[in-house]
Amino acid sequence: GDSVTQMEGPVTLSEEAFLTINCTYTATGYPSLFWYVQYPGEGLQLLLKATKADDKGSNKGFEATYRKETTSFHLEKGSVQVSDSAVYFCALGGLMNYGGSQGNLIFGKGTKLSVKP
Amino acid sequence: NAGVTQTPKFQVLKTGQSMTLQCAQDMNHNSMYWYRQDPGMGLRLIYYSASEGTTDKGEVPNGYNVSRLNKREFSLRLESAAPSQTSVYFCASSDVRAGYGYTFGSGTRLTVV
Numbered sequence: 001g002d003s004v005t006q007m008e009g010p011v012t013l014s015e016e017a018f019l020t021i022n023c024t025y026t027a028t029g030y031p032s033l034f035w036y037v038q039y040p041g042e043g044l045q046l047l048l049k050a051t052k053a054d055d056k057g058s059n060k061g062f063e064a065t066y067r068k069e070t071t072s073f074h075l076e077k078g079s080v081q082v083s084d085s086a087v088y089f090c091a092l093g094g095l096m097n098y099g100g101s102q103g104n105l106i107f108g109k110g111t112k113l114s115v116k117p
Numbered sequence: 118n119a120g121v122t123q124t125p126k127f128q129v130l131k132t133g134q135s136m137t138l139q140c141a142q143d144m145n146h147n148s149m150y151w152y153r154q155d156p157g158m159g160l161r162l163i164y165y166s167a168s169e170g171t172t173d174k175g176e177v178p179n180g181y182n183v184s185r186l187n188k189r190e191f192s193l194r195l196e197s198a199a200p201s202q203t204s205v206y207f208c209a210s211s212d213v214r215a216g217y218g219y220t221f222g223s224g225t226r227l228t229v230v
């Protein structure tokens with residue numbers, strides 16, 4: 001079935017380091033892809049998205065490119081800050097699943113990022 | 118500018134007690150969802166409502182019931198709470214106009230003792 005696999009954390013980086021969080025997916029059809037971020041004690045917030053192959057989503061210095069050939073949507077940031085410490089979730093959607101709702105998203109298990117000063 | 122509002126934020130129940138988690142959205146979204154989040158398990162879909170008047174089971178529906186009261190409100194009920202239902206519960210809404218991206222509530226932290 002459709003699924004999302006993220007690199008396991010936790011990931012610990014020093015401030016200003018380069019960040020990559022890997023995400024690959026398995027899907028029948030052509031999904032939309034999302035990255036969500038969860039700060040401590042809060043709900044998930046949409047960080048960025050891409051709806052078709054080769055699209056690049058970007059927000060707050062984060063980027064991810066929808067790669068159909070490698071079925072990947074890796075999250076990158078050139079210089080992380082302490083305030084980026086959070087859990088990051090990759091998700092796919094826009095497919096028929098759970099009985100047929102195209103709105104349902106399938107989430108990865110999340111990757112915890114800690115950034116130290 | 119409220120988005121998705123969940124109540125309560127925290128709750129402690131005794132085994133066998135019942136309770137209802139409330140969720141309301143003010144974005145006129147058609148679809149609403151209930152997830153639970155457990156350490157190491159990510160987010161798991163409990164129930165969803167694709168549109169007003171419909172509800173469907175997700176990945177882990179056992180022990181829960183839902184009601185889509187109207188377009189704004191989607192409640193989750195635990196009829197007889199069990200310790201295995203200790204979790205953080207999130208409500209979310211989405212719509213094709215939002216590209217199916219979800220807007221999440223801030224969560225309800227439930228402990229069953």
